[in-house]
Amino acid sequence: MNALESSRIAVVALRAxxxxxxxxxxxxxxxxxxxxxxxxxxxxxxxYIEKELTGxxxxxxxxxxxxxxxxxGFHPPAAGSVHKLTYEDAKAIKRRAYAVSxxxxxxxxxxxxxxxxxxxxxxxxxxxxxxxxVRNLFVEIGDFVxxxxxxxxxxxxxxxxTVYRELFGDRPALGARVTIADAKFRVVGIMQAKGMxxxxxxxxxxxxxxxxxxxxxxxxxxxxILAAAGRAEETDLAIRQIKEVLMKRHAGKEDxxxxxxxxxxxxxxTILTIxxxxxxGIAGISLVVGGIGIMNIMLVSVKERTRExxxxxxxxxRRIDILQQFLFEAVILSLIGGIIGIVVGGxxxxxxxxxxxxxPTRVSLWSVTLAFFFSVAVGVFFGVEPARRAARLDPIEALxxx
Amino acid sequence: xxxxxxxxxxxxxxxxxxxxxxxLAGITLxxxxxxxxxxxxxxxxxxxxxxxxxxxxxxxxxGVYRFAGREVENLSDDxxxxxxxxxxxxxxxxxxxxxxxxxxxxxxxxxxxxxxSRAERRAHAMDILTQVGLADRMFHTPMELSGGQxxxxxxxxxxxxxxxLLLADEPTGNLDSRSGAEIMALIDRLHAEGxxxxxxxxxxxxxxxxxxxxVLRDGQIVEDTRERVGESVNR
Ligand SMILES: Nc1ncnc2c1ncn2[C@@H]1O[C@H](COP(=O)(O)OP(=O)(O)OP(=O)(O)O)[C@@H](O)[C@H]1O
Ligand SMILES: [Mg+2]
Numbered sequence: 001m002n003a004l005e006s007s008r009i010a011v012v013a014l015r016a017x018x019x020x021x022x023x024x025x026x027x028x029x030x031x032x033x034x035x036x037x038x039x040x041x042x043x044x045x046x047x048y049i050e051k052e053l054t055g056x057x058x059x060x061x062x063x064x065x066x067x068x069x070x071x072x073g074f075h076p077p078a079a080g081s082v083h084k085l086t087y088e089d090a091k092a093i094k095r096r097a098y099a100v101s102x103x104x105x106x107x108x109x110x111x112x113x114x115x116x117x118x119x120x121x122x123x124x125x126x127x128x129x130x131x132x133x134v135r136n137l138f139v140e141i142g143d144f145v146x147x148x149x150x151x152x153x154x155x156x157x158x159x160x161x162t163v164y165r166e167l168f169g170d171r172p173a174l175g176a177r178v179t180i181a182d183a184k185f186r187v188v189g190i191m192q193a194k195g196m197x198x199x200x201x202x203x204x205x206x207x208x209x210x211x212x213x214x215x216x217x218x219x220x221x222x223x224x225i226l227a228a229a230g231r232a233e234e235t236d237l238a239i240r241q242i243k244e245v246l247m248k249r250h251a252g253k254e255d256x257x258x259x260x261x262x263x264x265x266x267x268x269x270t271i272l273t274i275x276x277x278x279x280x281g282i283a284g285i286s287l288v289v290g291g292i293g294i295m296n297i298m299l300v301s302v303k304e305r306t307r308e309x310x311x312x313x314x315x316x317x318r319r320i321d322i323l324q325q326f327l328f329e330a331v332i333l334s335l336i337g338g339i340i341g342i343v344v345g346g347x348x349x350x351x352x353x354x355x356x357x358x359x360p361t362r363v364s365l366w367s368v369t370l371a372f373f374f375s376v377a378v379g380v381f382f383g384v385e386p387a388r389r390a391a392r393l394d395p396i397e398a399l400x401x402x
Numbered sequence: 403x404x405x406x407x408x409x410x411x412x413x414x415x416x417x418x419x420x421x422x423x424x425x426l427a428g429i430t431l432x433x434x435x436x437x438x439x440x441x442x443x444x445x446x447x448x449x450x451x452x453x454x455x456x457x458x459x460x461x462x463x464x465g466v467y468r469f470a471g472r473e474v475e476n477l478s479d480d481x482x483x484x485x486x487x488x489x490x491x492x493x494x495x496x497x498x499x500x501x502x503x504x505x506x507x508x509x510x511x512x513x514x515x516x517x518x519s520r521a522e523r524r525a526h527a528m529d530i531l532t533q534v535g536l537a538d539r540m541f542h543t544p545m546e547l548s549g550g551q552x553x554x555x556x557x558x559x560x561x562x563x564x565x566x567l568l569l570a571d572e573p574t575g576n577l578d579s580r581s582g583a584e585i586m587a588l589i590d591r592l593h594a595e596g597x598x599x600x601x602x603x604x605x606x607x608x609x610x611x612x613x614x615x616x617v618l619r620d621g622q623i624v625e626d627t628r629e630r631v632g633e634s635v636n637r
Pocket of ligand 2 (some may be wrong): 449450451
């Protein structure tokens with residue numbers, strides 16, 4: 001008997017019990033849809049971050065204090081053992097490393113920003129005029145921190161969109177004085193909105209001159225120096241020059257780490273690939289549960305149809321014929337369930353960004369292919385045992401079965 | 403006439419718990435092509451067991467069984483299934499029709515397992531159903547048919563593969579006397595056309611149709627009588 005014949009018999013049997021078939025399929029549908037959906041969220045996050053990181057240029061370098069073994073990870077330096085990175089370091093890099101076009105000091109802190117009776121806890125970045133250029137940010141109203149501001153430790157602040165909205169609503173803010181840690185700062189600019197990403201509000205931020213920030217936090221240490229090579233091909237040269245300049249300034253010790261954009265991307269990529277795998281794996285468990293549902297119903301079905309099996313054997317069906325018939329039933333259930341699951345999961349994945357722009361999704365061909373073959377494999381795996389039981393039945397006993 | 407069935411000391415022992423039940427205890431039997439034989443005996447004497455063994459549904463525990471010259475012991479389960487499908491038509495006491503399938507689909511079933519094309523097996527099944535007088539009931543399911551009609555569907559299914567041997571276990575057991583007589587007339591006609599027929603029955607009138615009669619008791623043949631050709635059927 002050929003496969004076409006077996007599948008016809010299987011379809012007839014499945015249609016004889018439409019409710020049961022549909023419920024059995026539902027298990028697979030949910031499993032496959034969950035796989036597609038969760039993987040698409042993981043993939044979406046990965047695609048988004050790749051795009052963002054690519055947007056700020058592959059020639060970007062971050063110099064952080066302390067020597068770390070693996071590129072990309074950040075470990076706070078052990079106290080006393082290393083030199084801090086200072087504003088002078090940043091200036092020296094810019095002046096002497098000619099392959100470096102920008103070297104921007106970054107002082108990172110957090111605190112309350114107050115205006116009149118309103119206040120907001122936010123991230124405070126002390127930096128220099130080149131920061132927006134390096135990080136691909138734009139000022140919407142007014143100006144960013146200028147070199148003169150940095151040189152004179154001016155108490156000026158540029159507000160991120162969210163901070164502006166929270167403190168000022170729609171009122172004009174330029175020239176207004178806000179309080180940051182008991183000091184008055186004059187608002188000189190408002191940043192363009194960047195939006196929410198993966199739950200992080202990147203507009204919830206304010207910028208002040210690096211020198212003012214160091215005074216505010218009473219420190220001369222930078223959190224990092226952002227540098228950009230003049231041209232992407234000169235990134236390696238820029239790294240060598242930065243090392244040279246800094247080691248000369250740090251008594252010959254390499255007590256800093258230079259992280260390249262490439263390393264940041266690959267770290268992010270690794271994290272998100274693992275995340276996607278974990279999400280897919282969790283969803284895969286529900287698909288396995290769906291498979292157990294198939295096995296369960298097939299075992300019941302074989303039991304119920306013992307007599308039918310006896311009749312088929314009595315009129316000449318071989319073991320393989322019976323095996324095929326029941327295996328096909330299981331596989332057709334999982335196959336149709338898989339296809340519906342892909343459509344449902346893919347549909348939800350596509351529509352999520354329409355309602356929640358903060359959750360980017362991407363339905364990738366590999367996840368669809370994988371889910372499809374996995375669902376078929378589940379059908380085969382969980383269908384084999386019931387089908388073997390059916391095929392092994394003794395014809396006489398099967399005919400006698402009530 | 404060539405010998406179709408040959409049995410030498412065939413026994414069948416069922417083990418139920420501690421006790422062994424010998425449903426067949428040393429059957430030696432030879433049936434030629436074209437014979438029409440009735441198998442009689444008390445309930446539990448082993449008639450159905452003998453039919454099952456002859457029809458390849460069951461294997462003997464001991465002894466030699468040759469069908470058309472081939473020894474069963476040397477055949478695999480799938481070989482037995484193939485012979486069952488092609489060479490033997492089985493009519494069961496309890497019909498054993500697929501309840502959800504139509505008469506036509508039931509009759510087609512043996513051909514499904516012989517890779518006969520859909521069109522061909524449909525045409526063939528229709529032809530056979532017409533021969534047994536069910537041309538107007540082909541698309542009814544067994545539930546929509548009377549006992550006699552179901553029995554005729556079962557006979558049509560047994561005949562659709564053009565077997566060498568027809569095995570009928572109590573073919574009239576569940577039927578009223580008129581339906582029973584119709585069925586026996588049909589079987590007689592098949593015999594006249596040259597088919598080898600074995601009928602299990604309790605009913606002497608049914609056995610009277612056959613030309614040979616064996617009686618079983620406790621799994622052994624205790625009587626084997628033949629009519630000479632031309633002798634009257636109703637003695
Ligand atoms: N599967 C089985 N397991 C155990 N014993 C069995 C089995 N099948 C048949 N027997 C026993 O074998 C003997 C013969 O049974 P069989 O069905 O052949 O009798 P029968 O002559 O057809 O009887 P009836 O006229 O009632 O149909 C009986 O004693 C029965 O109990
Ligand atoms: Mg019986």
